[in-house]
Amino acid sequence: MDWDKLRIFHAVADAGSLTHAGDSLHLSQSAVSRQIRSLEESLNTTLFHRHARGLILTEQGELLFDATQAMLKRIDAATARIRDSEEEVFGELKVTTTYGFGALWLAPRLTKLYEKFPDLNIDLMLEERVLDLPMREADVAIRMKEPSQADLVRKRLMTIKMRLYASPEYLAAHGTPERAEDLSNHRLICQNIRSAQVSSGMQLVQELMTYDIHSTLTVNNYFGVLQAVLSNLGIGVLPDYIIEDFPHVVRVLPEIESTEVPVFLAYPEELRQSKRVAAFRDFVQEEIMAHRRSRRAMGAD
Structure with a gap:
Protein backbone atom coordinates (compact mmCIF):
# COMPACT_ATOMS: atom_id res chain seq x y z
CA MET A 1 0.00 0.00 0.00
CA ASP A 2 1.26 3.47 -0.90
CA TRP A 3 2.57 5.11 2.29
CA ASP A 4 2.17 8.57 0.80
CA LYS A 5 -1.56 7.98 0.36
CA LEU A 6 -1.80 6.67 3.93
CA ARG A 7 0.02 9.75 5.21
CA ILE A 8 -2.44 12.00 3.40
CA PHE A 9 -5.40 9.94 4.60
CA HIS A 10 -4.20 10.26 8.20
CA ALA A 11 -3.86 14.03 7.89
CA VAL A 12 -7.39 14.34 6.47
CA ALA A 13 -8.87 12.07 9.15
CA ASP A 14 -7.05 14.02 11.86
CA ALA A 15 -8.14 17.41 10.51
CA GLY A 16 -11.63 16.40 9.38
CA SER A 17 -11.19 18.58 6.33
CA LEU A 18 -9.50 18.33 2.93
CA THR A 19 -8.59 22.01 3.05
CA HIS A 20 -7.00 21.92 6.51
CA ALA A 21 -5.14 18.71 5.68
CA GLY A 22 -3.88 20.27 2.45
CA ASP A 23 -2.61 23.31 4.36
CA SER A 24 -0.65 21.13 6.79
CA LEU A 25 0.75 18.98 3.94
CA HIS A 26 1.40 21.96 1.61
CA LEU A 27 -0.84 20.39 -1.03
CA SER A 28 -3.86 21.75 -2.88
CA GLN A 29 -7.32 20.57 -1.90
CA SER A 30 -7.75 18.91 -5.31
CA ALA A 31 -4.47 16.99 -4.92
CA VAL A 32 -5.52 15.73 -1.48
CA SER A 33 -8.95 14.77 -2.82
CA ARG A 34 -7.40 12.79 -5.70
CA GLN A 35 -5.16 10.84 -3.30
CA ILE A 36 -8.08 9.98 -1.01
CA ARG A 37 -10.21 8.91 -3.97
CA SER A 38 -7.37 6.75 -5.28
CA LEU A 39 -6.91 5.13 -1.85
CA GLU A 40 -10.63 4.38 -1.59
CA GLU A 41 -10.59 2.82 -5.06
CA SER A 42 -7.58 0.64 -4.20
CA LEU A 43 -9.32 -0.58 -1.03
CA ASN A 44 -12.73 -0.80 -2.75
CA THR A 45 -14.40 0.98 0.16
CA THR A 46 -15.55 4.40 1.32
CA LEU A 47 -13.36 5.94 4.03
CA PHE A 48 -15.25 9.16 4.70
CA HIS A 49 -18.83 10.34 4.96
CA ARG A 50 -18.87 13.74 3.27
CA HIS A 51 -20.93 16.47 4.95
CA ALA A 52 -21.20 20.19 4.43
CA ARG A 53 -19.45 20.77 7.77
CA GLY A 54 -16.57 18.40 7.06
CA LEU A 55 -15.58 14.75 6.79
CA ILE A 56 -16.50 11.93 9.18
CA LEU A 57 -14.76 8.56 9.11
CA THR A 58 -16.78 5.52 8.11
CA GLU A 59 -16.36 2.31 10.10
CA GLN A 60 -13.74 1.17 7.56
CA GLY A 61 -12.07 4.58 7.80
CA GLU A 62 -11.84 4.30 11.57
CA LEU A 63 -10.09 0.93 11.23
CA LEU A 64 -7.56 2.40 8.83
CA PHE A 65 -7.07 5.50 11.03
CA ASP A 66 -6.28 3.30 14.05
CA ALA A 67 -3.66 1.50 11.95
CA THR A 68 -2.04 4.69 10.60
CA GLN A 69 -2.02 6.21 14.09
CA ALA A 70 -0.17 3.16 15.44
CA MET A 71 2.27 3.32 12.50
CA LEU A 72 3.01 7.01 13.12
CA LYS A 73 3.69 6.40 16.79
CA ARG A 74 6.14 3.65 15.91
CA ILE A 75 7.82 6.00 13.43
CA ASP A 76 8.00 8.67 16.14
CA ALA A 77 9.73 6.15 18.40
CA ALA A 78 12.25 5.29 15.70
CA THR A 79 12.80 8.97 14.94
CA ALA A 80 13.44 9.69 18.61
CA ARG A 81 16.13 7.02 18.71
CA ILE A 82 17.75 8.25 15.50
CA ARG A 83 17.83 11.84 16.74
CA ASP A 84 19.54 10.91 19.97
CA SER A 85 23.20 11.49 19.15
CA GLU A 86 25.98 9.63 20.91
CA GLU A 87 27.13 12.68 22.85
CA GLU A 88 24.26 15.17 23.11
CA VAL A 89 20.90 15.24 24.86
CA PHE A 90 18.28 17.34 23.10
CA GLY A 91 14.72 17.29 21.79
CA GLU A 92 11.35 16.47 23.39
CA LEU A 93 10.85 13.97 26.19
CA LYS A 94 7.27 13.16 27.21
CA VAL A 95 7.09 12.37 30.93
CA THR A 96 3.93 11.29 32.74
CA THR A 97 3.34 10.94 36.46
CA THR A 98 0.64 11.59 39.03
CA TYR A 99 -0.46 15.16 39.70
CA GLY A 100 0.83 15.11 43.27
CA PHE A 101 4.27 13.68 42.57
CA GLY A 102 4.75 15.77 39.44
CA ALA A 103 3.66 19.06 40.97
CA LEU A 104 5.11 18.65 44.45
CA TRP A 105 8.32 16.68 43.91
CA LEU A 106 9.40 16.49 40.28
CA ALA A 107 8.65 19.93 38.81
CA PRO A 108 10.49 21.90 41.54
CA ARG A 109 13.65 19.88 40.80
CA LEU A 110 13.69 20.18 37.01
CA THR A 111 15.86 23.30 37.15
CA LYS A 112 18.87 21.07 37.74
CA LEU A 113 18.06 18.93 34.71
CA TYR A 114 17.67 21.97 32.43
CA GLU A 115 20.92 23.46 33.72
CA LYS A 116 22.73 20.30 32.65
CA PHE A 117 20.82 19.79 29.37
CA PRO A 118 19.52 23.19 28.18
CA ASP A 119 18.39 21.79 24.79
CA LEU A 120 16.09 19.22 26.37
CA ASN A 121 12.34 19.89 26.12
CA ILE A 122 10.22 18.19 28.79
CA ASP A 123 6.52 17.67 28.11
CA LEU A 124 5.27 16.94 31.65
CA MET A 125 1.85 15.26 31.65
CA LEU A 126 0.29 15.11 35.11
CA GLU A 127 -2.69 12.80 35.42
CA GLU A 128 -3.82 9.76 37.34
CA ARG A 129 -4.67 7.85 34.16
CA VAL A 130 -1.99 5.32 33.22
CA LEU A 131 -0.77 6.24 29.74
CA ASP A 132 0.20 3.59 27.20
CA LEU A 133 3.99 3.71 26.96
CA PRO A 134 4.42 1.07 24.22
CA MET A 135 2.02 3.12 22.06
CA ARG A 136 4.11 6.25 22.82
CA GLU A 137 1.47 8.21 24.69
CA ALA A 138 4.50 9.07 26.82
CA ASP A 139 8.21 8.21 26.79
CA VAL A 140 8.77 7.83 30.53
CA ALA A 141 6.38 7.21 33.42
CA ILE A 142 6.78 7.55 37.18
CA ARG A 143 3.98 5.67 38.89
CA MET A 144 2.93 4.64 42.39
CA LYS A 145 2.76 0.96 41.49
CA GLU A 146 4.68 -1.41 39.26
CA PRO A 147 3.60 -1.02 35.61
CA SER A 148 1.78 -4.04 34.22
CA GLN A 149 2.31 -3.27 30.52
CA ALA A 150 4.62 -5.59 28.61
CA ASP A 151 7.88 -4.59 26.89
CA LEU A 152 8.83 -1.98 29.49
CA VAL A 153 12.09 -1.31 31.26
CA ARG A 154 11.16 -0.63 34.89
CA LYS A 155 13.09 0.42 37.97
CA ARG A 156 11.90 0.74 41.55
CA LEU A 157 12.91 4.20 42.78
CA MET A 158 11.72 4.35 46.38
CA THR A 159 8.77 3.75 48.67
CA ILE A 160 6.52 6.38 50.21
CA LYS A 161 3.91 6.47 52.97
CA GLU A 260 4.38 1.42 51.88
CA VAL A 261 3.69 2.57 48.33
CA PRO A 262 6.35 1.65 45.72
CA VAL A 263 7.40 4.26 43.17
CA PHE A 264 8.51 2.96 39.77
CA LEU A 265 10.12 4.57 36.74
CA ALA A 266 9.36 2.88 33.42
CA TYR A 267 9.92 3.39 29.71
CA PRO A 268 9.51 1.31 26.53
CA GLU A 269 12.14 -1.29 25.73
CA GLU A 270 12.72 0.40 22.37
CA LEU A 271 13.93 3.55 24.17
CA ARG A 272 16.53 1.68 26.21
CA GLN A 273 19.35 3.36 24.25
CA SER A 274 17.76 6.84 24.20
CA LYS A 275 20.09 9.54 25.52
CA ARG A 276 17.13 11.67 26.58
CA VAL A 277 15.60 8.85 28.61
CA ALA A 278 18.97 7.98 30.16
CA ALA A 279 19.57 11.61 31.14
CA PHE A 280 16.14 11.85 32.78
CA ARG A 281 16.45 8.46 34.50
CA ASP A 282 19.87 9.32 35.95
CA PHE A 283 18.64 12.74 37.07
CA VAL A 284 15.67 11.22 38.93
CA GLN A 285 17.86 8.59 40.57
CA GLU A 286 20.33 11.25 41.73
CA GLU A 287 17.50 13.32 43.19
CA ILE A 288 16.09 10.25 44.94
CA MET A 289 19.48 9.61 46.54
CA ALA A 290 19.71 13.24 47.65
CA HIS A 291 16.16 12.95 49.02
CA ARG A 292 17.15 9.88 51.06
CA ARG A 293 20.25 11.61 52.46
CA SER A 294 18.14 14.59 53.45
CA ARG A 295 15.57 12.38 55.18
CA ARG A 296 18.31 10.59 57.11
CA ALA A 297 19.75 13.95 58.18
CA MET A 298 16.27 14.97 59.39
CA GLY A 299 15.98 11.72 61.33
CA ALA A 300 12.96 10.61 59.30
CA ASP A 301 11.97 6.95 59.02
Missing part, protein backbone atom coordinates in the same frame (compact mmCIF):
# COMPACT_ATOMS: atom_id res chain seq x y z
CA MET A 162 0.86 8.62 53.62
CA ARG A 163 1.07 10.38 56.98
CA LEU A 164 -0.65 13.12 58.98
CA TYR A 165 0.72 16.69 58.90
CA ALA A 166 -0.33 20.13 60.11
CA SER A 167 1.09 23.64 60.23
CA PRO A 168 2.53 24.98 63.53
CA GLU A 169 -0.02 27.79 63.38
CA TYR A 170 -2.95 25.38 63.20
CA LEU A 171 -1.63 23.28 66.09
CA ALA A 172 -0.99 26.39 68.20
CA ALA A 173 -4.60 27.47 67.69
CA HIS A 174 -6.33 24.08 67.99
CA GLY A 175 -3.95 21.88 69.97
CA THR A 176 -1.94 18.83 68.99
CA PRO A 177 -3.84 15.50 69.05
CA GLU A 178 -2.19 12.94 71.28
CA ARG A 179 -4.21 9.91 70.19
CA ALA A 180 -6.26 8.93 67.18
CA GLU A 181 -9.55 9.58 69.00
CA ASP A 182 -8.56 13.25 69.34
CA LEU A 183 -8.97 13.68 65.58
CA SER A 184 -12.71 14.09 66.15
CA ASN A 185 -11.87 17.58 67.46
CA HIS A 186 -9.98 18.58 64.32
CA ARG A 187 -10.66 19.16 60.64
CA LEU A 188 -9.27 16.37 58.45
CA ILE A 189 -7.98 17.34 55.00
CA CYS A 190 -7.57 14.49 52.53
CA GLN A 191 -8.29 13.22 49.08
CA ASN A 192 -11.87 12.23 48.48
CA ILE A 193 -11.99 8.44 48.61
CA ARG A 194 -13.73 8.49 45.21
CA SER A 195 -10.74 10.30 43.67
CA ALA A 196 -8.10 8.37 41.75
CA GLN A 197 -5.35 7.57 44.25
CA VAL A 198 -3.22 4.72 45.56
CA SER A 199 -5.21 2.14 47.49
CA SER A 200 -3.12 2.49 50.67
CA GLY A 201 -3.92 6.21 50.85
CA MET A 202 -7.62 5.51 50.39
CA GLN A 203 -7.51 2.80 53.07
CA LEU A 204 -5.83 5.17 55.54
CA VAL A 205 -8.50 7.82 54.97
CA GLN A 206 -11.25 5.25 55.45
CA GLU A 207 -9.66 4.17 58.74
CA LEU A 208 -9.37 7.78 59.93
CA MET A 209 -13.04 8.41 59.17
CA THR A 210 -13.99 5.78 61.76
CA TYR A 211 -12.87 8.22 64.49
CA ASP A 212 -16.06 10.28 64.14
CA ILE A 213 -14.49 13.18 62.25
CA HIS A 214 -16.95 16.09 62.38
CA SER A 215 -15.26 18.46 59.90
CA THR A 216 -13.51 17.52 56.69
CA LEU A 217 -12.10 19.13 53.58
CA THR A 218 -11.65 16.80 50.63
CA VAL A 219 -9.64 17.63 47.51
CA ASN A 220 -9.07 15.57 44.39
CA ASN A 221 -5.25 15.85 44.49
CA TYR A 222 -2.44 16.16 47.04
CA PHE A 223 -1.40 19.61 45.82
CA GLY A 224 -4.73 20.93 47.04
CA VAL A 225 -4.39 19.05 50.34
CA LEU A 226 -0.94 20.59 50.88
CA GLN A 227 -2.16 24.12 50.15
CA ALA A 228 -4.98 23.67 52.68
CA VAL A 229 -2.53 22.45 55.32
CA LEU A 230 -0.20 25.40 54.65
CA SER A 231 -3.24 27.68 55.00
CA ASN A 232 -3.81 26.37 58.56
CA LEU A 233 -7.13 24.71 57.75
CA GLY A 234 -6.57 21.40 59.52
CA ILE A 235 -4.62 18.14 59.67
CA GLY A 236 -3.82 16.71 56.24
CA VAL A 237 -3.14 13.25 54.87
CA LEU A 238 -0.07 13.70 52.65
CA PRO A 239 2.69 11.59 51.09
CA ASP A 240 5.90 11.84 53.10
CA TYR A 241 8.08 12.85 50.12
CA ILE A 242 6.93 16.47 50.27
CA ILE A 243 8.22 17.24 53.77
CA GLU A 244 11.78 17.82 52.61
CA ASP A 245 10.58 20.94 50.79
CA PHE A 246 8.30 22.08 53.65
CA PRO A 247 10.38 21.40 56.80
CA HIS A 248 8.23 23.63 59.01
CA VAL A 249 5.20 21.35 58.55
CA VAL A 250 4.71 19.17 61.64
CA ARG A 251 4.02 15.46 61.58
CA VAL A 252 1.02 14.57 63.75
CA LEU A 253 0.32 11.20 65.43
CA PRO A 254 3.48 9.49 64.08
CA GLU A 255 2.08 6.05 64.88
CA ILE A 256 -0.53 6.54 62.14
CA GLU A 257 0.63 5.96 58.57
CA SER A 258 -0.28 4.00 55.46
CA THR A 259 1.40 0.88 54.18
Whole structure:
Protein backbone atom coordinates (compact mmCIF):
# COMPACT_ATOMS: atom_id res chain seq x y z
CA MET A 1 0.00 0.00 0.00
CA ASP A 2 1.26 3.47 -0.90
CA TRP A 3 2.57 5.11 2.29
CA ASP A 4 2.17 8.57 0.80
CA LYS A 5 -1.56 7.98 0.36
CA LEU A 6 -1.80 6.67 3.93
CA ARG A 7 0.02 9.75 5.21
CA ILE A 8 -2.44 12.00 3.40
CA PHE A 9 -5.40 9.94 4.60
CA HIS A 10 -4.20 10.26 8.20
CA ALA A 11 -3.86 14.03 7.89
CA VAL A 12 -7.39 14.34 6.47
CA ALA A 13 -8.87 12.07 9.15
CA ASP A 14 -7.05 14.02 11.86
CA ALA A 15 -8.14 17.41 10.51
CA GLY A 16 -11.63 16.40 9.38
CA SER A 17 -11.19 18.58 6.33
CA LEU A 18 -9.50 18.33 2.93
CA THR A 19 -8.59 22.01 3.05
CA HIS A 20 -7.00 21.92 6.51
CA ALA A 21 -5.14 18.71 5.68
CA GLY A 22 -3.88 20.27 2.45
CA ASP A 23 -2.61 23.31 4.36
CA SER A 24 -0.65 21.13 6.79
CA LEU A 25 0.75 18.98 3.94
CA HIS A 26 1.40 21.96 1.61
CA LEU A 27 -0.84 20.39 -1.03
CA SER A 28 -3.86 21.75 -2.88
CA GLN A 29 -7.32 20.57 -1.90
CA SER A 30 -7.75 18.91 -5.31
CA ALA A 31 -4.47 16.99 -4.92
CA VAL A 32 -5.52 15.73 -1.48
CA SER A 33 -8.95 14.77 -2.82
CA ARG A 34 -7.40 12.79 -5.70
CA GLN A 35 -5.16 10.84 -3.30
CA ILE A 36 -8.08 9.98 -1.01
CA ARG A 37 -10.21 8.91 -3.97
CA SER A 38 -7.37 6.75 -5.28
CA LEU A 39 -6.91 5.13 -1.85
CA GLU A 40 -10.63 4.38 -1.59
CA GLU A 41 -10.59 2.82 -5.06
CA SER A 42 -7.58 0.64 -4.20
CA LEU A 43 -9.32 -0.58 -1.03
CA ASN A 44 -12.73 -0.80 -2.75
CA THR A 45 -14.40 0.98 0.16
CA THR A 46 -15.55 4.40 1.32
CA LEU A 47 -13.36 5.94 4.03
CA PHE A 48 -15.25 9.16 4.70
CA HIS A 49 -18.83 10.34 4.96
CA ARG A 50 -18.87 13.74 3.27
CA HIS A 51 -20.93 16.47 4.95
CA ALA A 52 -21.20 20.19 4.43
CA ARG A 53 -19.45 20.77 7.77
CA GLY A 54 -16.57 18.40 7.06
CA LEU A 55 -15.58 14.75 6.79
CA ILE A 56 -16.50 11.93 9.18
CA LEU A 57 -14.76 8.56 9.11
CA THR A 58 -16.78 5.52 8.11
CA GLU A 59 -16.36 2.31 10.10
CA GLN A 60 -13.74 1.17 7.56
CA GLY A 61 -12.07 4.58 7.80
CA GLU A 62 -11.84 4.30 11.57
CA LEU A 63 -10.09 0.93 11.23
CA LEU A 64 -7.56 2.40 8.83
CA PHE A 65 -7.07 5.50 11.03
CA ASP A 66 -6.28 3.30 14.05
CA ALA A 67 -3.66 1.50 11.95
CA THR A 68 -2.04 4.69 10.60
CA GLN A 69 -2.02 6.21 14.09
CA ALA A 70 -0.17 3.16 15.44
CA MET A 71 2.27 3.32 12.50
CA LEU A 72 3.01 7.01 13.12
CA LYS A 73 3.69 6.40 16.79
CA ARG A 74 6.14 3.65 15.91
CA ILE A 75 7.82 6.00 13.43
CA ASP A 76 8.00 8.67 16.14
CA ALA A 77 9.73 6.15 18.40
CA ALA A 78 12.25 5.29 15.70
CA THR A 79 12.80 8.97 14.94
CA ALA A 80 13.44 9.69 18.61
CA ARG A 81 16.13 7.02 18.71
CA ILE A 82 17.75 8.25 15.50
CA ARG A 83 17.83 11.84 16.74
CA ASP A 84 19.54 10.91 19.97
CA SER A 85 23.20 11.49 19.15
CA GLU A 86 25.98 9.63 20.91
CA GLU A 87 27.13 12.68 22.85
CA GLU A 88 24.26 15.17 23.11
CA VAL A 89 20.90 15.24 24.86
CA PHE A 90 18.28 17.34 23.10
CA GLY A 91 14.72 17.29 21.79
CA GLU A 92 11.35 16.47 23.39
CA LEU A 93 10.85 13.97 26.19
CA LYS A 94 7.27 13.16 27.21
CA VAL A 95 7.09 12.37 30.93
CA THR A 96 3.93 11.29 32.74
CA THR A 97 3.34 10.94 36.46
CA THR A 98 0.64 11.59 39.03
CA TYR A 99 -0.46 15.16 39.70
CA GLY A 100 0.83 15.11 43.27
CA PHE A 101 4.27 13.68 42.57
CA GLY A 102 4.75 15.77 39.44
CA ALA A 103 3.66 19.06 40.97
CA LEU A 104 5.11 18.65 44.45
CA TRP A 105 8.32 16.68 43.91
CA LEU A 106 9.40 16.49 40.28
CA ALA A 107 8.65 19.93 38.81
CA PRO A 108 10.49 21.90 41.54
CA ARG A 109 13.65 19.88 40.80
CA LEU A 110 13.69 20.18 37.01
CA THR A 111 15.86 23.30 37.15
CA LYS A 112 18.87 21.07 37.74
CA LEU A 113 18.06 18.93 34.71
CA TYR A 114 17.67 21.97 32.43
CA GLU A 115 20.92 23.46 33.72
CA LYS A 116 22.73 20.30 32.65
CA PHE A 117 20.82 19.79 29.37
CA PRO A 118 19.52 23.19 28.18
CA ASP A 119 18.39 21.79 24.79
CA LEU A 120 16.09 19.22 26.37
CA ASN A 121 12.34 19.89 26.12
CA ILE A 122 10.22 18.19 28.79
CA ASP A 123 6.52 17.67 28.11
CA LEU A 124 5.27 16.94 31.65
CA MET A 125 1.85 15.26 31.65
CA LEU A 126 0.29 15.11 35.11
CA GLU A 127 -2.69 12.80 35.42
CA GLU A 128 -3.82 9.76 37.34
CA ARG A 129 -4.67 7.85 34.16
CA VAL A 130 -1.99 5.32 33.22
CA LEU A 131 -0.77 6.24 29.74
CA ASP A 132 0.20 3.59 27.20
CA LEU A 133 3.99 3.71 26.96
CA PRO A 134 4.42 1.07 24.22
CA MET A 135 2.02 3.12 22.06
CA ARG A 136 4.11 6.25 22.82
CA GLU A 137 1.47 8.21 24.69
CA ALA A 138 4.50 9.07 26.82
CA ASP A 139 8.21 8.21 26.79
CA VAL A 140 8.77 7.83 30.53
CA ALA A 141 6.38 7.21 33.42
CA ILE A 142 6.78 7.55 37.18
CA ARG A 143 3.98 5.67 38.89
CA MET A 144 2.93 4.64 42.39
CA LYS A 145 2.76 0.96 41.49
CA GLU A 146 4.68 -1.41 39.26
CA PRO A 147 3.60 -1.02 35.61
CA SER A 148 1.78 -4.04 34.22
CA GLN A 149 2.31 -3.27 30.52
CA ALA A 150 4.62 -5.59 28.61
CA ASP A 151 7.88 -4.59 26.89
CA LEU A 152 8.83 -1.98 29.49
CA VAL A 153 12.09 -1.31 31.26
CA ARG A 154 11.16 -0.63 34.89
CA LYS A 155 13.09 0.42 37.97
CA ARG A 156 11.90 0.74 41.55
CA LEU A 157 12.91 4.20 42.78
CA MET A 158 11.72 4.35 46.38
CA THR A 159 8.77 3.75 48.67
CA ILE A 160 6.52 6.38 50.21
CA LYS A 161 3.91 6.47 52.97
CA MET A 162 0.86 8.62 53.62
CA ARG A 163 1.07 10.38 56.98
CA LEU A 164 -0.65 13.12 58.98
CA TYR A 165 0.72 16.69 58.90
CA ALA A 166 -0.33 20.13 60.11
CA SER A 167 1.09 23.64 60.23
CA PRO A 168 2.53 24.98 63.53
CA GLU A 169 -0.02 27.79 63.38
CA TYR A 170 -2.95 25.38 63.20
CA LEU A 171 -1.63 23.28 66.09
CA ALA A 172 -0.99 26.39 68.20
CA ALA A 173 -4.60 27.47 67.69
CA HIS A 174 -6.33 24.08 67.99
CA GLY A 175 -3.95 21.88 69.97
CA THR A 176 -1.94 18.83 68.99
CA PRO A 177 -3.84 15.50 69.05
CA GLU A 178 -2.19 12.94 71.28
CA ARG A 179 -4.21 9.91 70.19
CA ALA A 180 -6.26 8.93 67.18
CA GLU A 181 -9.55 9.58 69.00
CA ASP A 182 -8.56 13.25 69.34
CA LEU A 183 -8.97 13.68 65.58
CA SER A 184 -12.71 14.09 66.15
CA ASN A 185 -11.87 17.58 67.46
CA HIS A 186 -9.98 18.58 64.32
CA ARG A 187 -10.66 19.16 60.64
CA LEU A 188 -9.27 16.37 58.45
CA ILE A 189 -7.98 17.34 55.00
CA CYS A 190 -7.57 14.49 52.53
CA GLN A 191 -8.29 13.22 49.08
CA ASN A 192 -11.87 12.23 48.48
CA ILE A 193 -11.99 8.44 48.61
CA ARG A 194 -13.73 8.49 45.21
CA SER A 195 -10.74 10.30 43.67
CA ALA A 196 -8.10 8.37 41.75
CA GLN A 197 -5.35 7.57 44.25
CA VAL A 198 -3.22 4.72 45.56
CA SER A 199 -5.21 2.14 47.49
CA SER A 200 -3.12 2.49 50.67
CA GLY A 201 -3.92 6.21 50.85
CA MET A 202 -7.62 5.51 50.39
CA GLN A 203 -7.51 2.80 53.07
CA LEU A 204 -5.83 5.17 55.54
CA VAL A 205 -8.50 7.82 54.97
CA GLN A 206 -11.25 5.25 55.45
CA GLU A 207 -9.66 4.17 58.74
CA LEU A 208 -9.37 7.78 59.93
CA MET A 209 -13.04 8.41 59.17
CA THR A 210 -13.99 5.78 61.76
CA TYR A 211 -12.87 8.22 64.49
CA ASP A 212 -16.06 10.28 64.14
CA ILE A 213 -14.49 13.18 62.25
CA HIS A 214 -16.95 16.09 62.38
CA SER A 215 -15.26 18.46 59.90
CA THR A 216 -13.51 17.52 56.69
CA LEU A 217 -12.10 19.13 53.58
CA THR A 218 -11.65 16.80 50.63
CA VAL A 219 -9.64 17.63 47.51
CA ASN A 220 -9.07 15.57 44.39
CA ASN A 221 -5.25 15.85 44.49
CA TYR A 222 -2.44 16.16 47.04
CA PHE A 223 -1.40 19.61 45.82
CA GLY A 224 -4.73 20.93 47.04
CA VAL A 225 -4.39 19.05 50.34
CA LEU A 226 -0.94 20.59 50.88
CA GLN A 227 -2.16 24.12 50.15
CA ALA A 228 -4.98 23.67 52.68
CA VAL A 229 -2.53 22.45 55.32
CA LEU A 230 -0.20 25.40 54.65
CA SER A 231 -3.24 27.68 55.00
CA ASN A 232 -3.81 26.37 58.56
CA LEU A 233 -7.13 24.71 57.75
CA GLY A 234 -6.57 21.40 59.52
CA ILE A 235 -4.62 18.14 59.67
CA GLY A 236 -3.82 16.71 56.24
CA VAL A 237 -3.14 13.25 54.87
CA LEU A 238 -0.07 13.70 52.65
CA PRO A 239 2.69 11.59 51.09
CA ASP A 240 5.90 11.84 53.10
CA TYR A 241 8.08 12.85 50.12
CA ILE A 242 6.93 16.47 50.27
CA ILE A 243 8.22 17.24 53.77
CA GLU A 244 11.78 17.82 52.61
CA ASP A 245 10.58 20.94 50.79
CA PHE A 246 8.30 22.08 53.65
CA PRO A 247 10.38 21.40 56.80
CA HIS A 248 8.23 23.63 59.01
CA VAL A 249 5.20 21.35 58.55
CA VAL A 250 4.71 19.17 61.64
CA ARG A 251 4.02 15.46 61.58
CA VAL A 252 1.02 14.57 63.75
CA LEU A 253 0.32 11.20 65.43
CA PRO A 254 3.48 9.49 64.08
CA GLU A 255 2.08 6.05 64.88
CA ILE A 256 -0.53 6.54 62.14
CA GLU A 257 0.63 5.96 58.57
CA SER A 258 -0.28 4.00 55.46
CA THR A 259 1.40 0.88 54.18
CA GLU A 260 4.38 1.42 51.88
CA VAL A 261 3.69 2.57 48.33
CA PRO A 262 6.35 1.65 45.72
CA VAL A 263 7.40 4.26 43.17
CA PHE A 264 8.51 2.96 39.77
CA LEU A 265 10.12 4.57 36.74
CA ALA A 266 9.36 2.88 33.42
CA TYR A 267 9.92 3.39 29.71
CA PRO A 268 9.51 1.31 26.53
CA GLU A 269 12.14 -1.29 25.73
CA GLU A 270 12.72 0.40 22.37
CA LEU A 271 13.93 3.55 24.17
CA ARG A 272 16.53 1.68 26.21
CA GLN A 273 19.35 3.36 24.25
CA SER A 274 17.76 6.84 24.20
CA LYS A 275 20.09 9.54 25.52
CA ARG A 276 17.13 11.67 26.58
CA VAL A 277 15.60 8.85 28.61
CA ALA A 278 18.97 7.98 30.16
CA ALA A 279 19.57 11.61 31.14
CA PHE A 280 16.14 11.85 32.78
CA ARG A 281 16.45 8.46 34.50
CA ASP A 282 19.87 9.32 35.95
CA PHE A 283 18.64 12.74 37.07
CA VAL A 284 15.67 11.22 38.93
CA GLN A 285 17.86 8.59 40.57
CA GLU A 286 20.33 11.25 41.73
CA GLU A 287 17.50 13.32 43.19
CA ILE A 288 16.09 10.25 44.94
CA MET A 289 19.48 9.61 46.54
CA ALA A 290 19.71 13.24 47.65
CA HIS A 291 16.16 12.95 49.02
CA ARG A 292 17.15 9.88 51.06
CA ARG A 293 20.25 11.61 52.46
CA SER A 294 18.14 14.59 53.45
CA ARG A 295 15.57 12.38 55.18
CA ARG A 296 18.31 10.59 57.11
CA ALA A 297 19.75 13.95 58.18
CA MET A 298 16.27 14.97 59.39
CA GLY A 299 15.98 11.72 61.33
CA ALA A 300 12.96 10.61 59.30
CA ASP A 301 11.97 6.95 59.02
